[in-house]
Amino acid sequence: MGLDYEIFKLGNVRLQRGGRLPDCKLAYKTFGKMSAAKDNVIVYPTWYSGQHPDNEWLIGPGMALDPEKYFIIIPNMLGNGLSSSPSNVPAPYNGPRFPRVATYDNVQAQHRLLTEKFGVKKLCLVTGWSMGALQTFHWGALYPDMVERIAPFCGSAKCSRHNFVFLEGVKAALTADGTFNGGWYKEQPTRGLRAMARVYAGWGFSQAFYRERLDLERLGYSSLEDFLVGFWEGFFAPKDANNLLAMLWNWQNGDVSDNELYKGDFKRALGAIKAKAYVMPGQTDLYFPPEDSQFEVANMPNAKFLPVPSIWGHFAGGPGINPADVKFIDNALKELLSA
């Protein structure tokens, strides 16, 4: 049985912040077939620490992202363990010496995949959850003439100061484990990874989610502790610490206007997004609160504010664990794609 994804070789990539990745690789998976006119292409980037299988819940026959109609590409984020990452590049750029990779770099790499490999000139949609939404906004602002529609959900075009602080807590918990050793660990800092998972647990779902005991009633865990171990520690403990920190840096520094095109002018970058946009924050998301999305929509020429009415917090947007939220997002994508 082979791998279920492809590798696009980018060669020697110079990064926005000055670093360099020789023999940089972008891992991706495709669904469906490209039409002769190349007018049915959808890009659907991954989220923090997620990999392409974690995105597949939103793809399927009869859904908006229908492989029988669309050619859907899931590019794995650099640093996520499948694309070039601290854990998989050869020395000397491995581990804590992996260079700073920004969302700008990810979208540049994805753009090369689409144009050089597939000869694509238009995208009918870019969509994504969380850091996938961050990449989605970048697509809209960096390639306004190429992207017809965007649907960022449970994410933002710029990491807010509060979101930055939440991530500082996650990072501090992971790196408090002495085994981490500044990234020069011989084995994974398990205690730190599990601490990070517990920090994340309070942020990922809303107060109302826990109040209604949906971890037990809907997700089937036997107790709150079982949820913390089984869901949260189970997710983060197997991951590579340096990979997680590379992506965390990317997230904290996410800003659609932080590039030569917009030079930090956030409103101008938002205003440049020509795509028809459905911006869908989770109504109870604790680190991407709807207020930030409202600001974005108010500064975009062609955008609709469409909060997901859910008490699942950030997980209103994925990964497909609450059917009502999946249906809401899928319906919105259908409406957007038919426009």
Next chain:
Amino acid sequence: MGLDYEIFKLGNVRLQRGGRLPDCKLAYKTFGKMSAAKDNVIVYPTWYSGQHPDNEWLIGPGMALDPEKYFIIIPNMLGNGLSSSPSNVPAPYNGPRFPRVATYDNVQAQHRLLTEKFGVKKLCLVTGWSMGALQTFHWGALYPDMVERIAPFCGSAKCSRHNFVFLEGVKAALTADGTFNGGWYKEQPTRGLRAMARVYAGWGFSQAFYRERLDLERLGYSSLEDFLVGFWEGFFAPKDANNLLAMLWNWQNGDVSDNELYKGDFKRALGAIKAKAYVMPGQTDLYFPPEDSQFEVANMPNAKFLPVPSIWGHFAGGPGINPADVKFIDNALKELLSA
């Protein structure tokens, strides 16, 4: 110069969860003078990791808690480093062998101080922030005939499941530092204490607080990083890790009905509170959301729901850093005391 507080010796105290503290000590500070009728007594317990000086912002001439009118007692929570705590009791009950101390035990100790030392039979008010609010609710439920008024602010009568998870993250960050060594540290686990501070930073203030840059504009820090180091790490880094964990256990297990009187029947415990109550959550408090206070008020016979209209998150309630919030709480206390 002597200490600015007194010690009440409780002797050999048997604790609710089965532990025992020989020669248990309650540190407290008083303000003003008790009237001959002993009818002007206010109890104002401390909060998580706070000590009596951290409570004094709400006391002063012309304020509701006016020492010229009232005899105000601030009892220090057991575990806070002044009352009996892991850091200050003699072996063998010190450090990680400090027994489980619940809020029930704190209020029992405070009740003994008031009755045995001061001969008090009525309290005109119990009030407190955060874990001080937890103690306030306990006063109302455990001594319904003694307490005339309560004003818990930015706190709850029972630790919610979400609040519990938030604290799991704090605890995991602190204990991820190998120096902690299960509580048998030779020096304080500084990295863990600072990690805990960074985890706390995202929870303490609201998204809107950070969005409006109040850390810079109002609190005068030079940058977000300066705020994380100066305010947050500066607060937690000097504290004793076992003390913090003893109080954290107390918080996580806080429940006004978890005792022989109410046997876990939360609604019955709330219903037993005869005191006239002003329950004041912070409108943007991330770990004591107003919804939980509404539930409490709905089950109390004589309570008013009065959220503090503030974007300062949990810090709407203290420690006196936002004048508008201080004024709101002070006015509410004046109104309540005059009723």
